[in-house]
Amino acid sequence: MAQLRLWEDGMLKYKPVRFRKPLLPALDHFEEGECRENSRNLHCFLAGDVRVNEQPALTSMHTVWLREHNHLVVELAKVNPHWNDDRLFFEARRLVGAIMQKITYGEWLPTVLGPAVMKVFRLPLQKYGYYRGYRASINPSATNAFASAAFRFGHSLVQHTLMRCDKTGRRVPFTIKLHQELMNPSNIHNFGSVDRLMLGLVFEMAQGRDVYMTNELTRHLFQTPGETIFYV
Template sequence: MFTIITMRDYLPKIIGSESFQEFIGPYRGYDPTVNPSAANVFATAAFRFGHGTVSPILPRLNESFQEHERFCHLRMHATFFSPWRIVNEGGIEPILRGMIGSAASVASSKMLVAEEVTERLILMNSVERMDLASMNMQRGRDHGLPGYNDWRKFCGLRRVRTLKDLAEVVGDYRVAEKVLNIYKHVDNIDVWLGGLLESLLPGARTGPLFACLIGKQMKMIRDGDRFWWSAEGIFTQQQKNELLQFSLSRLICDNSDVGEVLPDSFQRGTYPCDYVSCDHIPSMNLEAWREKRLDLQQCAYPGTIKNGDFVLSTTSGKLVALYSCSHGFKLKGSAAIVCEGGRWNGQPPQCTDKV
């Protein structure tokens, strides 16, 4: 459910529909040659674009999606490590309504990150206030990330060579001038800062560099995952159809007392005309996952393997055991055996040392 919400509903709005098609595209099945692990630049810089979308205000709204009459909006720093506010101040519902009923913040070249997290960020066990932007750039240097220009080249984008080039990318000459005065040379610019400075792509919340880095990473996460939800043999077609019914709006309805939501909670709407009752938000029918006991009675449970495990699935109406190895071990033999004619059509594989 999480991967469906992320890929289908979230990412196209973050990197834009055109970038989504260019870097991710339609799913064509599991590719064993793809490494799905998180790239250093993605984890350390690109996916931290979200720090530029942190709002300085946490809005709290009532059931009519207006400012709450009892619980006012909060400055972000007043919410750090303060779960008591949820317990004592109306529960999670005013916060959820504030999140889906208010416009999201967006970074601009003149205000990349809210002062609530650059001047008033609080960390556990620290008496000093921290600067999230500085931490991000220092983290990139600690991880040995190449600079902004090197990653533009990696993504096939034109390198920034002059102040004029930087001003075109940023969309603001004075900001570009200030950045270059600080860094002295365009090749010195940190990738997190450079990516955040870029003008947003149409229909996106990132510029071209972060759209590229995020898109490439998400494609690898999807294509290199042998158990991706829509891969062959993981779920039946009926189960896939039910999974596609799920949404962030349904999640909010199922886990809170919020009674009205937007059909797509990532898209802002106007109350009440764009909102619908939770009764009209599609939900999954778990009957699609009812196990077929007859197959298990015919074949019993498949054999276990050392340093690995298996999951049961169905393909074309047949029970399938899909094996995988623990980290550090390599699968030897067929990864799948099928229940046919009252017996498994093969022996379980082995998990051997990679070396």
């Protein structure tokens, strides 16, 4: 967390871009395999997860939450001009965490698990009031069986390419395969790329969960850039 903070006005570090919305800060210490590009103009990104450069949709998600944090800091400072850097940072961090929890428990988990399972594990959000069941002694981490096995169902939902859309939901012509964007942050640097990616995720119909995965993962996930893999 300390590595990500700007240590000024409660902000997270960001990459200012002229006439555009900010991007994630640059990754200073490039390691081989982290991503394919790391130059002054097409740099890799730094975030709270080392997988941020894995694919552009994930990078875009990190970017959206960075922008939201810094937006909240600005708004909080207007209402509370007496707050210092620490207070602004942690209040904004608390709000961003609450937004993510609301989306996870209020929208995503009900779709994945269904209402019956949600009730069994007492996961539905309360319609009124505040949750009073918090216990500091409870371990909130995911079990290894879930993280390593059950949660992998999401891999069957991966598309062969990341769709881009404009604000009307119209698809932007883009034919690059997913494996060409793995560990490759270069397209994120294009004007409006993050917005088009996020809108593409919003408007594209999700795949159904099944036993099949796209060839972009099964055949090209660890492909060396510039090489062609042949199968017999």
